[in-house]
Each structure stands twice: as structure tokens, then as C-alpha cells.
Amino acid sequence: MIGIQTIIGMAFISIGLLFQFLGALGLVRLPDVYNRLQAATKSITMGAISIAIGVGVIDLSLLPKALLVVIFLMLTNPLSSHAIARAAYNSGVPLWKGSVVDRYGPALKKLQKRRGRS
Amino acid sequence: MVKRTYTLLISIVMLFIAWGMLSSSLEYQEWIAGAVIALALGIALHRLMPEAGGGNPFSRGLRFLIFLIVLGKEMVLANIDVAYRVLHPRMPLRPGIVEVDTGIKSDLGKLFLANSVTLTPGTLSLDYIDDKLYVHWINVKGDGIKDSIEAVQPLRDLVEGAFE
Structure with missing residues (x-):
């Protein structure tokens, strides 16, 4: 019979899948690179963590490894999205036309000027 | 100097914990091998780690x-x-x-x-x-x-x- 452990694990995996789906939907619907990255990073990190924990709950001998995977995901996933966003800005991808404020462009220009002089 | 030793200790312990989680077995041979490898890697790599801050750990x-x-x-x-x-x-x-x-x-x-x-x-x-x-x-x-x-x-x- 299906035990309570399997049910809890399956619940974690289902929640993870739901978040993954929402992240993918955000990638399609949102207007520019930065907004899309926001949706993608948060949902996909959380979804992957949830799936890893679900697998760990179903098979308890995998739980330590799953927790290690969770730690690495939390450390590396934001780093990669941060690198993509920064690379996108530096290669001239514009912000969405509805954006309110951009303080990064002027600061970047100032930095480049200072580097060019020194 | 005290801070560096502290960083070294922390990196060895973290590596050992990571080893324990990855192997997830209770065989004592695994743990001895893990201890030796964590010690070697910790001594080799602790200079790359950020220095531990002050205060009560x-x-x-x-x-x-x-x-x-x-x-x-x-x-x-x-x-x-x-x-x-x-x-x-x-x-x-x-x-x-x-x-x-x-x-x-x-x-x-x-x-x-x-x-x-x-x-x-x-x-x-x-x-x-x-x-x-x-x-x-x-x-x-x-x-x-x-x-x-x-x-x-x-x-x-x-x-x-x-x-x-």
C-alpha cells in the first residue's frame, strides 16, 4: 500500500512541478530579460529544491544527498542568474519600456570613464 | 594568525560534513578516508576561503x-x-x-x-x-x-x- 511517506514526498514533488511550470510560464509571458530572469530564478530554484526534498522523503537513504543538492542549488542558481543579467545589461539589452528607473546605467558609465582614465 | 587557523578548521569540518552527506554510509572506512581527504583538501585550499569574521562563533x-x-x-x-x-x-x-x-x-x-x-x-x-x-x-x-x-x-x- 502507499505509505504516508510516499504521499508527503509526492506532495513535495507536485508543488515543485507546479512552481517549475509557473517559472516557465513567466519566461513566456513577462516582457524583458530581467523580469523573465526574476520569474525563472525564483520558481526554478524553489521547484528544484522542492523536488529534491520530495525524493529525499520518499527514499530516506537519499535524504543527505538531496540536502547537499539543495545547498548547492541555493548557492549557485542565484549566481548564474546574476551573471546572465549583468552580461545582458553590458551587451546592451534594453529595459522594458514600462520601467520606472535605471540607476545602473549611469553608475556603469562613471565606472568605465574612471577605468579609462587610470 | 588565530583567524587563519579558525578558517582552516572551519573548512576542514565543512569538507568532512559534505563527504559524510555524499557517502551517507556508516562504514568506518568511509569516514577515515573522508577525514584524510578533508584534512588534505582543507590544508591545500583554506587560503582560497574568505576569512572568518570576529565575535562569538x-x-x-x-x-x-x-x-x-x-x-x-x-x-x-x-x-x-x-x-x-x-x-x-x-x-x-x-x-x-x-x-x-x-x-x-x-x-x-x-x-x-x-x-x-x-x-x-x-x-x-x-x-x-x-x-x-x-x-x-x-x-x-x-x-x-x-x-x-x-x-x-x-x-x-x-x-x-x-x-x-
Whole structure:
């Protein structure tokens, strides 16, 4: 019979899948690179963590490894999205036309000027 | 010198814990091999690790634990926020890049702040220039210049408590 452990694990995996789906939907619907990255990073990190924990709950001998995977995901996933966003800005991808404020462009220009002089 | 020894100890213990989690067995041979490898790697690589901060390690550990709990809560909130924005028919967005003077100086603190800001609702860290963090904020409050510190609260205070 299906035990309570399997049910809890399956619940974690289902929640993870739901978040993954929402992240993918955000990638399609949102207007520019930065907004899309926001949706993608948060949902996909959380979804992957949830799936890893679900697998760990179903098979308890995998739980330590799953927790290690969770730690690495939390450390590396934001780093990669941060690198993509920064690379996108530096290669001239514009912000969405509805954006309110951009303080990064002027600061970047100032930095480049200072580097060019020194 | 004391600080370096402390960093060395921490890196060895962390490597040993990672080994234990990966092997996840109770065979004593595994643990002996893990101890030897963790010791060798720790001595070889501890110079690459960021230096441990001062203060009482136990209270810092406790603060780090509180930070992790709040981070978990914020991650769940962030996902609900994303779901709301994505599923809403008109998509309520007010995006912009704001400049945040975080006041956090240590390397480890900066890393954790930038990483956790990306996982909290509506914010994505872009870059550090001159100790100022540039954050893409999906729902800018006001003109985005005066109250920009709000983008990184409440995690900024917790990071300051745990790493500064």
C-alpha cells in the first residue's frame, strides 16, 4: 500500500512541478530579460529544491544527498542568474519600456570613464 | 594568525560534513578516508576561503540559522508573488533598477546578501560597484531613489548580524 511517506514526498514533488511550470510560464509571458530572469530564478530554484526534498522523503537513504543538492542549488542558481543579467545589461539589452528607473546605467558609465582614465 | 587557523578548521569540518552527506554510509572506512581527504583538501585550499569574521562563533551561528529560516520563508513568499504576477491577466509590473547602499563590507556578507536578494520577492541583484548593490526590482516603490533600501530588507539586517 502507499505509505504516508510516499504521499508527503509526492506532495513535495507536485508543488515543485507546479512552481517549475509557473517559472516557465513567466519566461513566456513577462516582457524583458530581467523580469523573465526574476520569474525563472525564483520558481526554478524553489521547484528544484522542492523536488529534491520530495525524493529525499520518499527514499530516506537519499535524504543527505538531496540536502547537499539543495545547498548547492541555493548557492549557485542565484549566481548564474546574476551573471546572465549583468552580461545582458553590458551587451546592451534594453529595459522594458514600462520601467520606472535605471540607476545602473549611469553608475556603469562613471565606472568605465574612471577605468579609462587610470 | 588565530583567524587563519579558525578558517582552516572551519573548512576542514565543512569538507568532512559534505563527504559524510555524499557517502551517507556508516562504514568506518568511509569516514577515515573522508577525514584524510578533508584534512588534505582543507590544508591545500583554506587560503582560497574568505576569512572568518570576529565575535562569538556560537551567537553568529545562531544568527545564521535565523537568517536561513527567514530566507526560507521569503523564498516561499517570492514564489507566491511570482505566481500572482504571472497569472494575473494584466501582469502588475513596475520594474526598474535601483541603487542600494547596503553598508555591508565583508566579502562573505556581500555574497550572501546578493544571493539571498535574488531569492526574495521581486528583486534580482545585478552588480556591485563601489560597495553599492544594484538591484532589479519588479515593483519599485516611490521614485526608487529615496527608499531603495526597502528592496533588500529584512535580509540586510540579518546578514549584517551574521557576517559583519
